Amino acid sequence: MSNPVSLMYWNDKIQRGQARNISLVYSIDGAKDVSDLQGIGALVSFDAITQTAIDTYLDSSSEFDADAFDATAMGTDMFGGVLDCGGQVKELLYCAARVYSPAAGTTLDEQAFQDSAALTASTLLSEAAISASGNIGFKLEVTGLDALTAGLIVIDLAWKSK
Numbered sequence: 001m002s003n004p005v006s007l008m009y010w011n012d013k014i015q016r017g018q019a020r021n022i023s024l025v026y027s028i029d030g031a032k033d034v035s036d037l038q039g040i041g042a043l044v045s046f047d048a049i050t051q052t053a054i055d056t057y058l059d060s061s062s063e064f065d066a067d068a069f070d071a072t073a074m075g076t077d078m079f080g081g082v083l084d085c086g087g088q089v090k091e092l093l094y095c096a097a098r099v100y101s102p103a104a105g106t107t108l109d110e111q112a113f114q115d116s117a118a119l120t121a122s123t124l125l126s127e128a129a130i131s132a133s134g135n136i137g138f139k140l141e142v143t144g145l146d147a148l149t150a151g152l153i154v155i156d157l158a159w160k161s162k
Contacts, residue, residue, distance in 0.1 A: 019093050019158040024083070026153040028102075032146055034079075034153060044081030046146065048074045058084055063131040068119030073139065075124050077146050079153060080139035087134035091115070093158040095128035097140050102150035109142045134162060 009015040024042055026034035032046040043049065043057040051066035058064075067073070069080055092115035099109040116127040119137050128138040136157060 019160055022083070022085075022157045022159070024153075024155040024157070028148050028151040028153065030149050040083070042081045042083040044079065045069070045074065046079055047071070049080070049082070054082055057082060058131075058133075058135055060133060063133050063135060064119060064137045065121060067121035068137065068139070070122055072122040073120070073124065077142055077144060078124060078139060079142065079145060081137070083136040083138075083157070085135050085159075088161050089130045089134045089136060089159045090162040091160040092128060092130045092136060093160065095138055096156040096158075097126070097138075097142075098152075098154045099140075099142050099145060099148075100152040100154070101148070108144065108148075108151070111140070111142075128157065130159075 024040060025037045027037050029035050034044065043053065048071045049066060049069035051062065054064050054066055055061055064082055074080055094112055094114050096112040098107055100106065101108045111126055113126060113128065116129045119127060119129050119139065124141050126139060126141045128136060130136055138155065
């Protein structure tokens, strides 16, 4: 067995430029029903999320506006949520999302987008943003998502720490 090699970059600019990654992975268990395969515990939904639910989950007040997750914003074929990062996120570089069908893991949808300044209220739109407190909110619009009864949703978030 060999000795482990240091994982530190010799060029500190590279080290500072590296993003941290969080993957959220959900098994689609039925129409508009998922289970968290990793137990990370993000607040997620296919339908509207109330201000009370967001505030209770983040233990904050109006960190993300519930209008970004209202009935219009979370309409047909939407999946969204909020991830409590303990306020650690300084910068969200991108969100990449994939939805796989149950048929041999065929990719049904793949999308990637950069951080939005804020989540857009009452709009069907794929986007992600960090709050002023350093947590992440996201929404995905995927044609046919509400009808899926099996498969996977994978959301990769690349971010830098405070």
